[in-house]
Amino acid sequence: MEFLTNEKLVIVGAGGMIGSNMVQSALMLGLTPNICLYDIFEPGVHGVFDEIQQCAFPGANVTYTVDAKEAFTGAKYIISSGGAPRKEGMTREDLLKGNCKIAAEFGDNIKKYCPEVEHVVVIFNPADVTALTALIHSGLKPNQLTSLAALDSTRLQQALALEFGVQQDKVTGAHTYGGHGEQMAVFASQVKVDGKPLSEMGLSNERWEEIKHHTVQGGSNIIKLRGRSSFQSPAYNAVKMIEAAMGGEKFTLPAGCYVNDDKLGFKNVMMAMPTTIDATGVHFVEPKGTADELASLKASYEHLCKMRDEIVGLGIVPPVNQWKEMNPNL
Numbered sequence: 001m002e003f004l005t006n007e008k009l010v011i012v013g014a015g016g017m018i019g020s021n022m023v024q025s026a027l028m029l030g031l032t033p034n035i036c037l038y039d040i041f042e043p044g045v046h047g048v049f050d051e052i053q054q055c056a057f058p059g060a061n062v063t064y065t066v067d068a069k070e071a072f073t074g075a076k077y078i079i080s081s082g083g084a085p086r087k088e089g090m091t092r093e094d095l096l097k098g099n100c101k102i103a104a105e106f107g108d109n110i111k112k113y114c115p116e117v118e119h120v121v122v123i124f125n126p127a128d129v130t131a132l133t134a135l136i137h138s139g140l141k142p143n144q145l146t147s148l149a150a151l152d153s154t155r156l157q158q159a160l161a162l163e164f165g166v167q168q169d170k171v172t173g174a175h176t177y178g179g180h181g182e183q184m185a186v187f188a189s190q191v192k193v194d195g196k197p198l199s200e201m202g203l204s205n206e207r208w209e210e211i212k213h214h215t216v217q218g219g220s221n222i223i224k225l226r227g228r229s230s231f232q233s234p235a236y237n238a239v240k241m242i243e244a245a246m247g248g249e250k251f252t253l254p255a256g257c258y259v260n261d262d263k264l265g266f267k268n269v270m271m272a273m274p275t276t277i278d279a280t281g282v283h284f285v286e287p288k289g290t291a292d293e294l295a296s297l298k299a300s301y302e303h304l305c306k307m308r309d310e311i312v313g314l315g316i317v318p319p320v321n322q323w324k325e326m327n328p329n330l
Ligand SMILES: NC(=O)c1ccc[n+]([C@@H]2O[C@H](COP(=O)([O-])OP(=O)(O)OC[C@H]3O[C@@H](n4cnc5c(N)ncnc54)[C@H](O)[C@@H]3O)[C@@H](O)[C@H]2O)c1
Pocket: 012, 013, 014, 015, 016, 017, 018, 019, 038, 039, 040, 041, 044, 081, 082, 083, 084, 085, 086, 095, 099, 102, 122, 123, 124, 125, 127, 148, 149, 150, 151, 180, 229, 230, 231, 234
């Protein structure tokens, strides 16, 4: 079997639903044969290891461990879904304290065992804030760490494709920016349906508001339908992000990335932006939108600042003016 690279990929949380799906997707897409499965729950990760070996992927060299040092040493790429998922009735923000503590330890392990890592993708929620925590603690450069934010956009794309009865990939530019939470900013002005601007598709305001609601509640809806948090779409998209960082197909759906830009007015947060991930890491450009869309992005940014200040208050990350002491790249 042909692989994109032979570098070590570590999947953190590999015993869980997203993690186990990521191992399988990474091997099916031929990313690398060298995959280490890491989790704190031995029976879970052991079981995933057995199942993956029983798939019998040709050339695969899969290992598993519950030891952080063994997992992280020599890692060039890491994806982490290792944290608690939300249950029905919970928002992503309800997971803040517990998962940000896990993110701090995750960042510390990167700094300690694999400072030479190329790229890291953080999935566990609230992903913008866990990723920010991991970035501060890891010492990595901002373009080396991204968070999974794309599902809000693929949910918007799905809803519009269903609305107009077109193939899903005929809907382009359906993006959400800002936080990956209830306060995400949903952008309509760049959307095209089969090449035609959304504004010319005769969609009523009322219907657009319903589609927006469906997008924002997309994750909760999966919990209602399946009785658990989504796992196939996050697994696939996170693996596509790391594939891009390995030099494979570029990833152009919005990714969460570190933004500290006076001109844009967004300072010291991780948020979804118009991004591209390639072998040189993540790069963002200024979002284009109407005054209303940009105002909703600003509101989403302010919500992210509040969550950031909350983890500063909890002592999980230092105050912003001391970040450089922990990570000189910020
Ligand atoms: N960003 C997104 O778009 C998105 C989408 C869906 C789910 N999520 C989030 O992804 C996370 C994982 O979801 P899941 O459905 O796979 O959950 P899961 O409970 O099935 O799996 C999580 C795994 O992480 C492990 N784990 C917990 N703490 C750990 C630690 N400190 N180190 C290593 N492993 C640890 C657990 O043992 C478990 O095996 C949740 O936080 C969920 O909210 C994010």
